[in-house]
Amino acid sequence: MRKLKLYIAQSIDGFIATEKGSVEWLNDNENEEIDENAYGYLDFYSSIDTTLMGYNTYKEIVNFGIPFPYPDKKNYVFSKNHEKKEDNPVEFIKSNIVEFVSNLKQLDEKDIWLIGGGEINKILLNKNLIDEIIITIKSVVLGKGIPLFANGTDFKKFKITKVEKFDDSFAQIIMERK
Amino acid sequence: MRKLKLYIAQSIDGFIATEKGSVEWLNDNENEEIDENAYGYLDFYSSIDTTLMGYNTYKEIVNFGIPFPYPDKKNYVFSKNHEKKEDNPVEFIKSNIVEFVSNLKQLDEKDIWLIGGGEINKILLNKNLIDEIIITIKSVVLGKGIPLFANGTDFKKFKITKVEKFDDSFAQIIMERK
Numbered sequence: 001m002r003k004l005k006l007y008i009a010q011s012i013d014g015f016i017a018t019e020k021g022s023v024e025w026l027n028d029n030e031n032e033e034i035d036e037n038a039y040g041y042l043d044f045y046s047s048i049d050t051t052l053m054g055y056n057t058y059k060e061i062v063n064f065g066i067p068f069p070y071p072d073k074k075n076y077v078f079s080k081n082h083e084k085k086e087d088n089p090v091e092f093i094k095s096n097i098v099e100f101v102s103n104l105k106q107l108d109e110k111d112i113w114l115i116g117g118g119e120i121n122k123i124l125l126n127k128n129l130i131d132e133i134i135i136t137i138k139s140v141v142l143g144k145g146i147p148l149f150a151n152g153t154d155f156k157k158f159k160i161t162k163v164e165k166f167d168d169s170f171a172q173i174i175m176e177r178k
Numbered sequence: 179m180r181k182l183k184l185y186i187a188q189s190i191d192g193f194i195a196t197e198k199g200s201v202e203w204l205n206d207n208e209n210e211e212i213d214e215n216a217y218g219y220l221d222f223y224s225s226i227d228t229t230l231m232g233y234n235t236y237k238e239i240v241n242f243g244i245p246f247p248y249p250d251k252k253n254y255v256f257s258k259n260h261e262k263k264e265d266n267p268v269e270f271i272k273s274n275i276v277e278f279v280s281n282l283k284q285l286d287e288k289d290i291w292l293i294g295g296g297e298i299n300k301i302l303l304n305k306n307l308i309d310e311i312i313i314t315i316k317s318v319v320l321g322k323g324i325p326l327f328a329n330g331t332d333f334k335k336f337k338i339t340k341v342e343k344f345d346d347s348f349a350q351i352i353m354e355r356k
Contacts, residue, residue: 010192012192012311012313012326012336012351012353013192013325013326013327013331014188014190014191014192014193014325014326015192025333125319133190135190137351139335139336139337139338139351139353140333140334140335140336141303141327141331141332141333141334141336142333143327143330143331143332143333143334144329144331147191147192148190148191148192149191149319149321151322152321153191153319153321153322154319154321155203155318155319155320155321156318156319156321157317157318157347158190158317158318158319158347159317159346159347160317160343160346160347160348160349161346162343163341163342163343163349164341165338165340165341168337168338168339169335169337169338170338171338171341171349171351173190173315173317173349175190175317
């Protein structure tokens, strides 16, 4: 069965974005040019053919500017209250997210990228639908912000398969569901 | 100058204890016996001669049972409202924590272990007094609990010096203040 992978960056203190949803703190590297495959991104990106995201995460991506960054993937945006407006290669989904994702996982295709945010992460984790968590920790303390999993998340165990250090400000931990 | 090192364990989602202060989730390893120097603990422990902790953290340690685990160190417990009752090798400190720690760092001795919890971590981080953060991440999601840094923590940058994987449920990240 194809895997659902939560591939996401967070701060040392477990926040995936500022309170307003910004992830600019991820991109303040004084370093020279960033390798295209930095943090294993291209390898990961080629392992998936579908992305899932909540509406707030979608808006944050759109606000980064056009063009939409995943044009070659099947992209699903979960929202009960919003209609698609922008001309982007995404499909808005109003139906039950757990059922939708369960069905999606039955298809015999490449893996699925769970982009976030905290609310959809919580819903899918609680239902044991997340198979892999790939967390890239940026070595900053945010102090406050949007947590990796929203309020109401259950206790869950994972198994670490790999850890890696990228330059001096990113560490990546890869985990599988136990 | 001697360093102040925050050496602490947290969950994937950034909690150092459950809401009630318990850290039992750290010790549920089905694995065989744990190596005495697991997670580099003995090497770390021999690099320090002093520990700092808040009152709640102290109570949690005491509740683990006697004997007190750091008898060969100088142990300071910060509390404005509590007096020492137990017969443990600790000293209660009522004076200003920032001043006290600043003075302590001037002494020409071994490094200092900041044990926690979130409130004292916040105070010392905000004043740039934490030189090193050694975080051991256990691969569980707690969902809720006591955060690594209490509410009111400022944005701070660190530099990763080392990452390491210990068995299949712990990853350690070592960082220095930038």
